[in-house]
Each structure stands twice: as structure tokens, then as C-alpha cells.
Amino acid sequence: MKPLIRVPAGDVPRMLAQLREAVLLDGPAVLPVPGDEDPGGPGDPIEQFVDDAVAVVVETSGSTDRPKRVALSGAALRASAGATSSWFGGVHGQWLLALPATYIAGVQVLVRSLVAGTEPSVVPAGGFTPDGFVAAARELDPDRPWFTSLVPVQLSRLVDAASDERSVRAALGSFERILLGGQAAPAGLVERAAGLGARVHRTYGSSETAGGCVYDGMALPGVDVRIVDGEVRLAGRMLAEGYLDDPDRTARAFVVDADGTRWYRTGDLGSIGDDGRLRISGRADDVMISGGVKVVLGEVERAVHGVAGFGAAVVVAVPDAEWGERAAVVVGASDAAREPGALEGLRAATDAAGLPPAGRPVRIVVVDELPRLASGKPDRVAASALARSAAGD
Structure with a gap:
């Protein structure tokens, strides 16, 4: 010792x-x-x-x-x-x-x-x-x-x-x-x-x-x-x-x-992949069941990041009376997040990425600043709490 x-x-x-x-x-x-x-x-x-x-x-x-x-x-x-x-x-x-x-x-x-x-x-x-x-x-x-x-x-x-x-x-x-x-x-x-x-x-x-x-x-x-x-x-x-x-x-x-x-x-x-490269799709403990379908939130988040103004957004699961869980997008204040049709744009992005309808975001939660851990990584627990609070869950 x-x-x-x-x-x-x-x-x-x-x-x-x-x-x-x-x-x-x-x-x-x-x-x-x-x-x-x-x-x-x-x-x-x-x-x-x-x-x-x-x-x-x-x-x-x-x-x-x-x-x-x-x-x-x-x-x-x-x-x-x-x-x-x-x-x-x-x-x-x-x-x-x-x-x-x-x-x-x-x-x-x-x-x-x-x-x-x-x-x-x-x-x-x-x-x-x-x-x-x-x-x-x-x-x-x-x-x-x-x-x-x-x-x-x-x-x-x-x-x-x-x-x-x-x-x-x-x-x-x-x-x-x-x-x-x-x-x-x-x-x-x-x-x-x-x-x-x-x-x-x-x-x-x-x-x-x-x-x-x-x-x-x-x-x-x-x-x-x-x-x-x-x-x-x-x-x-x-x-x-x-x-x-x-x-x-x-x-x-x-x-x-x-x-x-x-x-x-x-x-x-x-x-x-066939090229031998490793591709990460998300966390094994970051999977939601929506309408009986498994959805990897990391894959939803990747699709959302491809939309202008949402490059740093965090996707979390929120309770849903019909589906059990749905995806919510937590993003820092920006004009893009407040534009009419922003949610439809995110849904179109997830569809284009080949994700199932269960992966389509149901709401956008705009915050002054995204919560982060000391390491700089997104604080997903805090982001989830903000999304639930915004929905009254």
C-alpha cells in the first residue's frame, strides 16, 4: 500500500x-x-x-x-x-x-x-x-x-x-x-x-x-x-x-x-461501420420508451443539432399521458428557438434522420443558459427538471 x-x-x-x-x-x-x-x-x-x-x-x-x-x-x-x-x-x-x-x-x-x-x-x-x-x-x-x-x-x-x-x-x-x-x-x-x-x-x-x-x-x-x-x-x-x-x-x-x-x-x-470506424449513438441508460418504441435520445439529439440555432441543444424525455414518454428539446435563448415553425423544423430533421415518429420532439424549452456541469458537459438531470417544470409535470 x-x-x-x-x-x-x-x-x-x-x-x-x-x-x-x-x-x-x-x-x-x-x-x-x-x-x-x-x-x-x-x-x-x-x-x-x-x-x-x-x-x-x-x-x-x-x-x-x-x-x-x-x-x-x-x-x-x-x-x-x-x-x-x-x-x-x-x-x-x-x-x-x-x-x-x-x-x-x-x-x-x-x-x-x-x-x-x-x-x-x-x-x-x-x-x-x-x-x-x-x-x-x-x-x-x-x-x-x-x-x-x-x-x-x-x-x-x-x-x-x-x-x-x-x-x-x-x-x-x-x-x-x-x-x-x-x-x-x-x-x-x-x-x-x-x-x-x-x-x-x-x-x-x-x-x-x-x-x-x-x-x-x-x-x-x-x-x-x-x-x-x-x-x-x-x-x-x-x-x-x-x-x-x-x-x-x-x-x-x-x-x-x-x-x-x-x-x-x-x-x-x-x-x-464497414470502414471500421466506431459510431456512438447515445447512452444505454438514455433510452426512452415512447408508445412501446425504444428511442435513443442521443440519436434524436444528433438530428436536432443539425438544425441551425440548435447545435448545443439537449434532448430529454418528459412524461406523456398517451405515449408514456416523449422527447423535449432544451435550448439556450436564441431567435431560432422562438421562430414560428421551429418545432416542425426539428420534427422534419428527426424524420430525415430515419428516426421513428416516437422520436419526434413534442416541445421546445427555451432557457437563458443551458445548465452545465463543472466539466462543461450538459447537466442532463438539471435539463430534464427544467423540461418537466415547463410542462407542469
Whole structure:
């Protein structure tokens, strides 16, 4: 057993030092905590003791589930970093940290930097802004390839700002690769970024897989993907040890097949196309039964995102006296959402996507601002409550 120590994620030099000990030298395990000071004060930084294999514990908060602590080994983190480097053609460059190091994507930017032997540049504290991104990019070594990892809301801000700010456009186009993950990107965002010279790659993965392990639908080297009863499962050396102090949850999420391969059950629904690319259709626990028909809300949401003005909308199920459940669209205030015929336009989009009539939205709920989790992902529980409240349910 070894200690699990709290490390303020905002203190990047300290995070790097502790991650080096934990991931490369088998030192004390690291639990990143928000802020730049230990919330426990100057006292004992030890959270608890963990198995010797554990190097980092990432606390996650899903959009529909209770928080969990994912325990990752140094070997898993190094394997993930190595797979990313291999996918880049073996190139080791310099990374820009734009995400909090409390999230696996932020941790992996630091781990990749350690493996590459480079010092990351860091976006200034106080919230992500295009100006801060440009300032951090200017600190990167011009003689090395540049890399960064973003979530869609960050890329969207950069793309919007680039139309007026030459410096933002230049920064976007200067990165060798930009990894985009955390949630599905709004329709057209990656294409708009590409038009500005940005080389963006969609990633799929989670804390349980030490971050993204499928890029642009294709598994990274050393990663296996399969579909079992519609659910996506992933295998490889990047898998987490499990959930800290939660053996039951670990047993449900990680399974071993007859040949001894250990798989992570993602809880996502998906399919693998003829081109070998993985396509995610939604969450297995985000399916409604409407008029006796199973409807994957993620597929409805994907169709809705293709309608102008609804690129960031959230689709949730609301009770219906006749159908049992129907789809409602929660969207931030916009002219498009209030236009006459907006609902008919969304229904036409779901029909065009080949979805059954049960998937047609029955209402639009306009809110001042979409509720989000600290990670930037939509807060679906809060969105569902808003939709039910608007309908008087």
C-alpha cells in the first residue's frame, strides 16, 4: 500500500512534480483537487492509502450518475500517452494545457509532457478565453510541434473569435494536432475550425480508459473495440484498475472474457461501420420508451443539432399521458428557438434522420443558459427538471 495525496490541480509545477513521481517513478499516488491550494490546509495531505499499482485517482461527475473515483496505474497512463504519440507518427512535441488537471484530459496533457520530456504551456487561470489561449500559445517553442486538448465549448469560442481576431486564427492554425473530446461536438464546429486551418481530431474515451483511446472513430494502437448487445466495450493496457473503494461498481464496469481479455463496459450504444470506424449513438441508460418504441435520445439529439440555432441543444424525455414518454428539446435563448415553425423544423430533421415518429420532439424549452456541469458537459438531470417544470409535470 502507498499514500494517496491531494495535489492542487491549479498549481501546475507541483502537479507535474508529483505526477513525475507517481507515473514515472512509482511514488505516492496523486488525487488532483480543484484550485491552487490544498483545501485541507497545511495539514496532512494524505487522503488515504491505495494499492501499489495506483498512480492517479481522478474524481468524475457524470451527467446522469453519482460521482466516482477512477483509479489509474502508471502503466495505463504511460500506455495511453504512448498510443497517442504513435498515432501522431511517433512525434513528440510540446503541449498546451487548456483544461483543468482535475479531469483526465488535463492530467494526460501533463503525462504526455512528462513522457516527451517537454514543459507544457498553461492557459492563464481565471477561465478559458481566446486571449488567454493565444498568450499561452506564444509561450510554446516554435521549433517543436504543438499539441493541445480542448472541449467543444472552448473550440467554439476560439472559432467565433477567430473571425475577428487574426491572432486567434493564427494560433489555431499553428497546432500540429488539436484533440477534441469530453462530449459530442456541435454540428459543423470541426468543419468551421478546419476552414481556419485548425487540424482537429475528435476523441472518444473516458477516465476509465485513461482518456481518449479512439480518434476520429478509429482505435489507437493497442486498443480493441467491440460491440456487445449494442454496447461499446474497450480493451487495452490503458484501462483503469477500477473504482476506489467500490468493488461492486468495478465488477459491473470491468469484465473479463473467456480468453482472459479485460473489457470496460462504456455504457454507450454504438456500432462499427464497414470502414471500421466506431459510431456512438447515445447512452444505454438514455433510452426512452415512447408508445412501446425504444428511442435513443442521443440519436434524436444528433438530428436536432443539425438544425441551425440548435447545435448545443439537449434532448430529454418528459412524461406523456398517451405515449408514456416523449422527447423535449432544451435550448439556450436564441431567435431560432422562438421562430414560428421551429418545432416542425426539428420534427422534419428527426424524420430525415430515419428516426421513428416516437422520436419526434413534442416541445421546445427555451432557457437563458443551458445548465452545465463543472466539466462543461450538459447537466442532463438539471435539463430534464427544467423540461418537466415547463410542462407542469
